[in-house]
Amino acid sequence: MYSVEFDRPATLEAALAGLKAEDAQALSGGQTLIPTLKQRLAQPSKLVSLTAIPSLQGICVADDGMLCIGATTTHATVAAEAGAHYPALARLAAQIGDPAVRNRGTIGGSLANNDPSACYPAAVLASGALIRTNARDIAADDYFEGMFATALQEGEIITEIRFPIPEAAAYMKFAQPASRFALVGVFVAKTAGGVRVAVTGASEEGVFRWGAAEEALSADFSAGAIAGLSLPADDMIDDLHGTPDYRAHLVKVMTGRAVSAAQ
Amino acid sequence: MTKVTMTVNGKAVCGEVEGRTLLVQFLRERLGLTGTHVGCDTSQCGACVVHVDGRAVKSCTMLALEAEGAEVTTIEGMADADGGLSSLQQAFQDHHGLQCGFCTPGMVMSAAALLAENPRPSEAEIRGYLSGNICRCTGYHNIVKAIMAASGQDVSAIAAE
Numbered sequence: 539m540y541s542v543e544f545d546r547p548a549t550l551e552a553a554l555a556g557l558k559a560e561d562a563q564a565l566s567g568g569q570t571l572i573p574t575l576k577q578r579l580a581q582p583s584k585l586v587s588l589t590a591i592p593s594l595q596g597i598c599v600a601d602d603g604m605l606c607i608g609a610t611t612t613h614a615t616v617a618a619e620a621g622a623h624y625p626a627l628a629r630l631a632a633q634i635g636d637p638a639v640r641n642r643g644t645i646g647g648s649l650a651n652n653d654p655s656a657c658y659p660a661a662v663l664a665s666g667a668l669i670r671t672n673a674r675d676i677a678a679d680d681y682f683e684g685m686f687a688t689a690l691q692e693g694e695i696i697t698e699i700r701f702p703i704p705e706a707a708a709y710m711k712f713a714q715p716a717s718r719f720a721l722v723g724v725f726v727a728k729t730a731g732g733v734r735v736a737v738t739g740a741s742e743e744g745v746f747r748w749g750a751a752e753e754a755l756s757a758d759f760s761a762g763a764i765a766g767l768s769l770p771a772d773d774m775i776d777d778l779h780g781t782p783d784y785r786a787h788l789v790k791v792m793t794g795r796a797v798s799a800a801q
Numbered sequence: 802m803t804k805v806t807m808t809v810n811g812k813a814v815c816g817e818v819e820g821r822t823l824l825v826q827f828l829r830e831r832l833g834l835t836g837t838h839v840g841c842d843t844s845q846c847g848a849c850v851v852h853v854d855g856r857a858v859k860s861c862t863m864l865a866l867e868a869e870g871a872e873v874t875t876i877e878g879m880a881d882a883d884g885g886l887s888s889l890q891q892a893f894q895d896h897h898g899l900q901c902g903f904c905t906p907g908m909v910m911s912a913a914a915l916l917a918e919n920p921r922p923s924e925a926e927i928r929g930y931l932s933g934n935i936c937r938c939t940g941y942h943n944i945v946k947a948i949m950a951a952s953g954q955d956v957s958a959i960a961a962e
């Protein structure tokens with residue numbers, strides 16, 4: 539790892555000021571950033587840790603019924619505490635990596651990173667959640683901009699994620715057994731306004747909504763409703779773990795399983 | 802260099818570290834607590850697992866300065882007060898839960914964190930909890946058996962592997 543300055547402020551204001559330094563970068567759970575620094579794939583001049591800022595931590599239900607999760611809330615805390623309000627989200631968190639990763643890794647870090655195989659982006663996009671930053675609220679549909687790319691500006695900090703709670707939902711992950719990331723993961727959420735289906739792990743473009751399945755499932759919320767659909771393999775990831783055709787097939791299988799699990 | 806202060810195995814410690822100093826480097830190289838191992842250094846293997854404020858974490862994937870003010874427990878802190886093996890450690894020995902022993906500090910720390918959360922875990926729960934701890938020797942069966950035995954469960958019906 540290259541030499542780097544380190545700062546761990548106690549307030550959001552101080553963190554924002556710290557991130558104004560040239561090439562400064564936010565550090566949350568470090569479960570992605572520290573391995574990246576070790577490989578010298580990033581060379582920030584300064585790390586601004588967000589983990590000592592109390593206002594970024596914790597889970598609550600707001601007056602409007604939204605489930606609000608602070609950006610530095612760990613996967614373990616979401617797994618333990620979100621279940622009473624949004625069981626599918628708690629189950630997703632409980633399947634990320636392994637216990638030690640879940641004890642450090644955070645929801646804000648996962649969403650800022652937007653790994654094409656990460657789990658939370660599927661939940662956020664399928665739920666139609668809001669990403670709240672120090673500056674604005676960003677709708678999930680406007681937030682994800684492709685592999686490792688998001689709508690966040692330089693120095694912008696995610697402070698909270700606000701989830702509307704669906705009538706029924708489930709996440710089905712086909713784990714890549716070595717990394718434990720999603721080879722393909724599908725999050726299905728049914729709300730009064732219709733069904734949303736978000737797919738992670740599959741596409742070169744990162745997390746995406748499968749429109750044809752949403753339409754079919756909004757008319758008939760059963761695994762059989764998507765039986766006649768197929769997904770083009772053109773933009774699917776091709777690596778040693780799976781071909782594009784294999785991934786396209788898995789998306790349909792995992793969508794069906796998620797719908798059955800959400801019943 | 803920045804000063805860091807924490808409690809390690811019940812003792813207050815402090816030291817000057819760089820921003821990039823990992824918790825595992827502080828423990829091994831500054832404090833001489835070499836029981837915590839570095840297997841992969843890529844966050845995969847779990848040989849470096851320690852407890853920070855009671856929770857299992859990979860000490861190769863946490864900066865020392867992030868542990869400011871924390872209570873850290875390493876494998877050296879797991880022995881009984883008289884210096885003998887704790888019942889969990891003894892169970893690893895009794896059930897042949899180790900061969901070369903390289904993964905063992907991380908296995909014991911993960912197992913201890915599991916038992917603190919869930920005092921009588923099922924075999925599936927143990928295997929799930931150890932998903933971030935890799936052992937190249939034992940094939941895991943005897944590790945699982947040791948943890949079941951340490952939690953007071955009958956393991957006589959589980960075949961010796």
Ligand SMILES: Cc1cc2nc3c(=O)[nH]c(=O)nc-3n(C[C@H](O)[C@H](O)[C@H](O)COP(=O)(O)OP(=O)(O)OC[C@H]3O[C@@H](n4cnc5c(N)ncnc54)[C@H](O)[C@@H]3O)c2cc1C
Binds near residue numbers: 565655719
């Ligand atoms: C062995 C292993 C297995 C894993 N398995 C999975 C898995 O199955 N599924 C999965 O989804 N993930 C998995 N992960 C990734 C894990 O979930 C990470 O915790 C997560 O991707 C990053 O979160 P973090 O808090 O650790 O962020 P960090 O590593 O601290 O930061 C990641 C990036 O986000 C930025 N950032 C962090 N917080 C904020 C914020 N609040 N505002 C703006 N920018 C911010 C940082 O600057 C950095 O660029 C795994 C990781 C490991 C090591």
Ligand code: FES
Binds near residue numbers: 839840843845846847
């Ligand atoms: S050395 Fe830390 S996970 Fe392998």
Ligand code: FES
Binds near residue numbers: 899902905
């Ligand atoms: S006993 Fe050798 S790696 Fe586990």
